[in-house]
Amino acid sequence: DAKTTQPTSMDCAEGRAANLPCNHSTISGNEYVYWYRQIHSQGPQYIIHGLKNNETNEMASLIITEDRKSSTLILPHATLRDTAVYYCIVRPPMNSGYSTLTFGKGTMLLVSP
């Protein structure tokens, strides 16, 4: 799997947008970008994924640069419950074999009042 680089930690004020960056400069053309988060003492939770286009769901937005070498996860109005470790993962498509998720160290996001 392509490697990703994320900041170790970030802070965000409650109610403000949290923008979490991820670099994946060696990503291949058919690899997806996935985001998960892990709240303390829980299993990781799927947030969103994308290939080329920007994506939005009820949890977050994913912005992927045109060259696909980096992406940003946006939590539009962060709450205290969004405090978690956020993982950016690059994953080959399933039709290329049985791809699995390889988790890096992630970004610890601390949302403060």
Added chain:
Amino acid sequence: DVKVTQSSRYLVKRTGEKVFLECVQDMDHENMFWYRQDPGLGLRLIYFSYDVKMKEKGDIPEGYSVSREKKERFSLILESASTNQTSMYLCASSATGHGYTFGSGTRLTVV
């Protein structure tokens, strides 16, 4: 919602014991996975299965085995538990081509 249920939240076992960690999912997913998570090392894949009775080694399979006799159940087996297997164990399942759903984890302590 997909549920992935791990049988125990906390488990304490003695060195040398045979340990079974059970995981059940209720959405007919083909794929199931076992990870362990340790401070500073992140999540590491132990084994995964893409079909009943099928299994594949992950990144750290040594000291572990798995069993998948039914589609909904994926068991992780520690044949002879050792203290270096003290860890948080996380099970996940997915439909092919989709994201993973994780269980809440089992915190295993081997004494």
